[in-house]
Amino acid sequence: MIINEPAAYRTERPVTWCPGCGDVRVLEALCHALTRSGVDPAGTVLVTGSGCSSMIGFFVNSYAIHGPYGRALPIALGVKLANPSLTVIVAGGDGDAYAAGAGHLIHLARKNPDLTYLIMDNGCYGLTKGQPSPTAGNGAAGATAVDHEALNPVALLIATGATFVAQGSSDDSELLTRLMQEALHHRGFSAINIISPCAVLGRQPSTRPPDAPESVRIDPATHPSHDRMAALQLATVRDGRTRVGVFYREERNTLHSGLDVTLKRDGYDDLISLERIMNGMKP
Amino acid sequence: MIINEPAAYRTERPVTWCPGCGDVRVLEALCHALTRSGVDPAGTVLVTGSGCSSMIGFFVNSYAIHGPYGRALPIALGVKLANPSLTVIVAGGDGDAYAAGAGHLIHLARKNPDLTYLIMDNGCYGLTKGQPSPTAGNGAAGATAVDHEALNPVALLIATGATFVAQGSSDDSELLTRLMQEALHHRGFSAINIISPCAVLGRQPSTRPPDAPESVRIDPATHPSHDRMAALQLATVRDGRTRVGVFYREERNTLHSGLDVTLKRDGYDDLISLERIMNGMKP
Amino acid sequence: MPPFLQTVPDRADLLIRIAGEGGQGIMTVGEILSRAVARSGLHVLADSTFASDIKGGDALFQLRVSPHPILSQGDRVDILVALNENGYRSNETGLAPGCMVIYDDGMALKESGEAIFYPVPMGRISGELGSPVSKNMIALGVLARLLSISADPLRQVIGQSLAAKGASVVQMNVKAFDEGLAYGQDHVVKRDPHLLPVGAGENNQLLLSGNEAIGLGAMMAGCRVYPYCPITPATTIGDWLSDHLPGAGGQVIMTDDAIESAALAIGASYAGAKAMTGTSGPGLDVMQELIGFAGMAELPVVIVDVQRGGPSQGLATKHEQSDLFSAALGGHGDSPRIVVAAADVNDCVGLTIEAFNLAERYQVPVIVLSDASLSRRRQTIPRPDLAHVRRVGRTPHEPSESSYLRYRLTADGISPMSVPGQPGGEYIATGVEHTESGSPTDLPRDHETMTKKRYKKLSAVEEGLPPVEREGAARAEIGFISWGTTQGAVREAMQRFRQIGLPAAALYPKLLWPLPVKALETFAASVNKVIVVEANKQGQLAMLIRAQTKIRPGLIHLYTGVPISPWEIFGREDF
Amino acid sequence: MPPFLQTVPDRADLLIRIAGEGGQGIMTVGEILSRAVARSGLHVLADSTFASDIKGGDALFQLRVSPHPILSQGDRVDILVALNENGYRSNETGLAPGCMVIYDDGMALKESGEAIFYPVPMGRISGELGSPVSKNMIALGVLARLLSISADPLRQVIGQSLAAKGASVVQMNVKAFDEGLAYGQDHVVKRDPHLLPVGAGENNQLLLSGNEAIGLGAMMAGCRVYPYCPITPATTIGDWLSDHLPGAGGQVIMTDDAIESAALAIGASYAGAKAMTGTSGPGLDVMQELIGFAGMAELPVVIVDVQRGGPSQGLATKHEQSDLFSAALGGHGDSPRIVVAAADVNDCVGLTIEAFNLAERYQVPVIVLSDASLSRRRQTIPRPDLAHVRRVGRTPHEPSESSYLRYRLTADGISPMSVPGQPGGEYIATGVEHTESGSPTDLPRDHETMTKKRYKKLSAVEEGLPPVEREGAARAEIGFISWGTTQGAVREAMQRFRQIGLPAAALYPKLLWPLPVKALETFAASVNKVIVVEANKQGQLAMLIRAQTKIRPGLIHLYTGVPISPWEIFGREDF
Numbered sequence A, B: 001m002i003i004n005e006p007a008a009y010r011t012e013r014p015v016t017w018c019p020g021c022g023d024v025r026v027l028e029a030l031c032h033a034l035t036r037s038g039v040d041p042a043g044t045v046l047v048t049g050s051g052c053s054s055m056i057g058f059f060v061n062s063y064a065i066h067g068p069y070g071r072a073l074p075i076a077l078g079v080k081l082a083n084p085s086l087t088v089i090v091a092g093g094d095g096d097a098y099a100a101g102a103g104h105l106i107h108l109a110r111k112n113p114d115l116t117y118l119i120m121d122n123g124c125y126g127l128t129k130g131q132p133s134p135t136a137g138n139g140a141a142g143a144t145a146v147d148h149e150a151l152n153p154v155a156l157l158i159a160t161g162a163t164f165v166a167q168g169s170s171d172d173s174e175l176l177t178r179l180m181q182e183a184l185h186h187r188g189f190s191a192i193n194i195i196s197p198c199a200v201l202g203r204q205p206s207t208r209p210p211d212a213p214e215s216v217r218i219d220p221a222t223h224p225s226h227d228r229m230a231a232l233q234l235a236t237v238r239d240g241r242t243r244v245g246v247f248y249r250e251e252r253n254t255l256h257s258g259l260d261v262t263l264k265r266d267g268y269d270d271l272i273s274l275e276r277i278m279n280g281m282k283p
Numbered sequence C, D: 001m002p003p004f005l006q007t008v009p010d011r012a013d014l015l016i017r018i019a020g021e022g023g024q025g026i027m028t029v030g031e032i033l034s035r036a037v038a039r040s041g042l043h044v045l046a047d048s049t050f051a052s053d054i055k056g057g058d059a060l061f062q063l064r065v066s067p068h069p070i071l072s073q074g075d076r077v078d079i080l081v082a083l084n085e086n087g088y089r090s091n092e093t094g095l096a097p098g099c100m101v102i103y104d105d106g107m108a109l110k111e112s113g114e115a116i117f118y119p120v121p122m123g124r125i126s127g128e129l130g131s132p133v134s135k136n137m138i139a140l141g142v143l144a145r146l147l148s149i150s151a152d153p154l155r156q157v158i159g160q161s162l163a164a165k166g167a168s169v170v171q172m173n174v175k176a177f178d179e180g181l182a183y184g185q186d187h188v189v190k191r192d193p194h195l196l197p198v199g200a201g202e203n204n205q206l207l208l209s210g211n212e213a214i215g216l217g218a219m220m221a222g223c224r225v226y227p228y229c230p231i232t233p234a235t236t237i238g239d240w241l242s243d244h245l246p247g248a249g250g251q252v253i254m255t256d257d258a259i260e261s262a263a264l265a266i267g268a269s270y271a272g273a274k275a276m277t278g279t280s281g282p283g284l285d286v287m288q289e290l291i292g293f294a295g296m297a298e299l300p301v302v303i304v305d306v307q308r309g310g311p312s313q314g315l316a317t318k319h320e321q322s323d324l325f326s327a328a329l330g331g332h333g334d335s336p337r338i339v340v341a342a343a344d345v346n347d348c349v350g351l352t353i354e355a356f357n358l359a360e361r362y363q364v365p366v367i368v369l370s371d372a373s374l375s376r377r378r379q380t381i382p383r384p385d386l387a388h389v390r391r392v393g394r395t396p397h398e399p400s401e402s403s404y405l406r407y408r409l410t411a412d413g414i415s416p417m418s419v420p421g422q423p424g425g426e427y428i429a430t431g432v433e434h435t436e437s438g439s440p441t442d443l444p445r446d447h448e449t450m451t452k453k454r455y456k457k458l459s460a461v462e463e464g465l466p467p468v469e470r471e472g473a474a475r476a477e478i479g480f481i482s483w484g485t486t487q488g489a490v491r492e493a494m495q496r497f498r499q500i501g502l503p504a505a506a507l508y509p510k511l512l513w514p515l516p517v518k519a520l521e522t523f524a525a526s527v528n529k530v531i532v533v534e535a536n537k538q539g540q541l542a543m544l545i546r547a548q549t550k551i552r553p554g555l556i557h558l559y560t561g562v563p564i565s566p567w568e569i570f571g572r573e574d575f
Ligand SMILES: Cc1ncc(C[n+]2csc(CCOP(=O)(O)OP(=O)(O)O)c2C)c(N)n1
Pocket: A050, A051, A052, A053, A054, A069, A092, A093, A094, A095, A096, A097, A120, A122, A124, A125, A126, A127, A128, A133, C229, C230, C231, C232, C257, C258, C282, C283, C286, C313
């Protein structure tokens, strides 16, 4: 089914986010991107973990999974493995992705599964009342914070072997929508770190300095996004400005092109294989 | 206590590794490095996870922990937090560090705890009979392997925010010993990826191409090891040769310098604080 | 027989509820009232509930006040302050006859039932004050007037509680309070019998929440390291310890996942520090492997599990007692551990200390069970006397000629333990089966011997603890066994049984695993029928009791996310 | 009474052990012998043990052969082939009177006891052959001669088994075998009564290991996705499925940790595929949170736990049955799950199919318990008839006018389930408590209702399964209950009880959780004393039985890392 209206991608559930939460705009952008990409709700699975941002699955009119904290990516990969024809989107918070889920990113991104990961980065654990997340880093005050380098989400995503890495911002819906479209279109593992500020808990990702909250668009004409080193370099520039746009893209075999079979979904047609296998088990 | 003889760092337990296993040479190098660094066995804790290589703790005459698969790093950090005066060494396999333990590297390395991590990289899970580990990557044959980019351990370690990153090889004991000494001397999180081939299971890390098993020493005179980008660049060169030596080093505040207190080990001297705290709990 | 006729309510025991929505300052006014009342020497038990949704939603503050120690959150509202319509409607059914209801007269409220209503023009007054958010203080003023609560102490607490927000905020709030007081004086005719009971005066009480009490207990026990990953409803233990432990020479560190926090605590313990982590059910799940490791390697560690509604993410802010199975039996293999459960804020202090003592003494992981309602509940407790705190350390390895055997077989299974830094004490703590020296082994005799060693330690736990508290007639028809916060409801139900002359008894175990078999059997022998009361579906304690004793208990179990109330025990007819 | 006098051994039932060290080709020769013997239509149960150390160490291959189905690994050795000294010494105590011992005469072996010794100059012969590693085949030749095993089928199997190593290896091995045969013919005088029994001829048996059987069962059930993280002793399920499942249209993927493999399986199941993962105890620990999620979100998934010695890393290659608690009760909250346990290789096929059926039918995680010894054991089973395999799918969501309620309350608690791709079936599978539509809720009634729904499903499980097998007199003095591989030992002990006329009975449950209460109670009512036999310290099944039935069983439990033998049951005097 093709839907022409972003509103039709919304379930009837009212959003439960605080007014002003960046995630509200991310949801809007997603509905627009789904519309423009002509994605079929019945053929889409939106997989999240736990956190404020992970509530997004309740609000998008598609199949969805709202799993334990930090496990969204591997659950999504399971969905995709079982049915490669589905559009599988992973979404959730910076805590989900870079704290509890960090290992899965390292494990799975470089296998280049055909998934799109939307990470809503608010520099904190919103749901548990705003503790600094890995992307908050040094700037984060509070008794529980430790003086250390902040995690650089874009650099990490590039280093994991993801084949499409972008940064967006809930403040720049137009670009964000476009980035989502591109990510959905990309064959392989695409990830967008989305600056999506928390409206109430007073923390920020370190990549969004409080004195320069506005983001700067990357100029695709001058940034060689196919060059991994250049992308890393751009991601590590520290000039107090938040860059949004596509940092890196690469064409590489996807996980499914590596698995040399397609799952037969109708099952039970493998009696012949089974008899053959059992023949091999005769003493 | 200062020990002058590497042999004195060996427990009486005979090693259980296969003859020819790279880990045998890593143990030797470690005993030499401990001797030269004048490390006190009673003041040293060697923390490992599970795997062939993680058996190393049974053979070194120091305090040691042999923990669950993948948890060596956070256990070691706990040791260090409790008693910063201890020399804490983490050791184990590439599976332990980059598969099950990958998340912990991302979480903890950038906090720059004063630990030394020795990762014995044989491109496989030796203990469970040789399945390809993340560092095996594409080259790894076998039904369970999936066509994907291999994990680049040195690049990952640099990306995590470790402040000393080197690669060694069990074939070059002389250099390996020196690297270990440097790592032990480094203030902050130091990690050495050690190519330590499995003698029997026929796998290799992808960084040690079968046609060019010899390693090439990095020339410290020409490699700017304080430049993170240069280090990353060197780590990602793919010319079929294994580079050994120091890739990256940086001076940065350690985790302990961030925690503004030192643990009082003798306890029970805090009655005054407690009375003060309870005063604050009066209605 | 209708419920409220069976027992005589204690007039001096007041249950006050303040209800409205997020943003109306419900918690602030509740907190101020609690503190003022507690200062007069009265006992206080305050309970707050917030919807689990992120924004707004219903808000409720409940305060129970009494000249006697308070046993449970109570079950009949004597005074309701409703700041919005839903605040009245959702509490209507719980009102006691003669309940005083103070409400904003802007609400469309249909007065009905046996309550006594006091409409107050909070909207108008707050409008005149130019501070629409000050309805809470206006209501407090009216309430103070109606209950005859001295105004000065209240004004003082308002000042102290809001000091951080600046003098003008304090001023506005005091003003609103005074307006409320004046309105009450001038325009409200008291028609209900309720009065604030007289307190004992300054009596050295502390007022703190369950989670703060766990932090305090940990510090009293000598805890030096607290790593934690935020998770509702355990997070506030970490918040509290972050404020206090570093200053006393310990360390608090937030980790990026829950597995990591257990690993850090275990590492710290190996290094000789008393260490604890705190989590809730989902975190306990992922820590199971490390808890098993600590059991195998014989490393002391304390894990607090503040239970919430389960399974999975479940109901993150709701009460439940359903993690007993996973705490006691959740690890693979025969995995030794000790489980204790706190029943009230005082327990949160004392049992946390006990947990450290048990962990150190038996070199075993100890799990402390609390729950969401206890974690938030603020309660007065007698100020602990630090001179009388018993602290147990691990059996030290004394330097000797012979080489050190970390896992030496001893009569009680407890082997002396060295500490890194100690020359001659070097050993490896391993999760694989091992000999006395810590070397790996898979010989049948070694595994059998070492398994027995690990369980021999546990077999001594019950005897080493104070006797389990028992209440009621020496011989009784019904005997209740409950655990955790449900014990409070049972205690209160027991008071009512006593009033109506029903011969009941109750046992209040704190140690749940290993099960205190002797105490349970002795208790069961003294009653005709044993009934276990607990807040979970499977009847988890009842099952453990059946599994390990001859007792065949009946079961009262509720699993609604709300704590079991005294009435849900007392009011049952199917014993 | 001395053990072996009480029962008459079955002469046609032979237990052959080949012992030596790693590198001596113990497994190879054992495998060849097993296959040749099984081809003659005899039943075979082969068991191999290797030290958990990485290199060398003791190696043992044990083969039991009988014209009748074989029930357990057995407990008295009829034939021992010792390739080194330790191979003799460590097996000496298990030898039956009249045991045939073939050994390398280069060993310093002191012949003693009631065994009959056949020294063979294996060193010399293998030296002459220029192949020191061929002692195994020389021994096989002598053995074939002494037991009158036809040589041609053996030569054929040698050829087939070693084909992959090249023609020259095959040739050398056949030659060594022939040399052994010739030596036996020319130089050995048979002094023992043992002969290979006569087989039924080609009888359509399969010879496979427990782990291979689990793979086969999964494929027969329609498993489409098997993600796994290697862990001893579960890894070989993945090895086998990697070889076979992709060719049949499924997918096997190795993940970098065990949590991930559970997550992948659950995701795959959501997408409509039957999915399974396999692990051992430490992996089960870390999967608990995801198992709880599957229970809450009502997603079918099968998890195989091949148990090893525990807790923690424990004894990775050893037998134990100590994960029952964690399988049944290991998750936080009231966490619904089904647990079944396989007793033999045939069960590994059938129960794995059943596990998928239960998972799909009840939309719940199902844990299949196997163990280290069963995983490795190679056993003959009747070839499964694919035409008679019962496969159950999940209740589908049929398109309808009204909007889809994923968690609709139904009479049996089972709600129709849509599959992604199906228009109108969109829903969210969530781990938080939810309403019928899947929306988050923390209302008391909702949590209560949904918890009941989840457990209502489980209450029907026992009835939906075939009756539990019972053996023995209709009324008996002693009734044994056991689970997993221990059932084989009990079955064999039962045969001996029958021989000596002791009226015993036994019950063989496969479903362990929810506990088959009716079957257990009925059984208990038919015997005077119930005894549970299991291989763990805590008496885990016995505890569950006490917890959920009126039965007060006795307990025989061993926890040495070695499977319980028939004798350890039969030989007990303390019933
Ligand atoms: C095992 C486990 N650990 C911790 C938690 C608690 N928890 C739930 S969500 C969350 C962090 C959420 O942060 P993020 O992913 O950034 O989402 P946000 O709320 O900021 O959108 C945490 C720590 C949990 N539910 N389970």
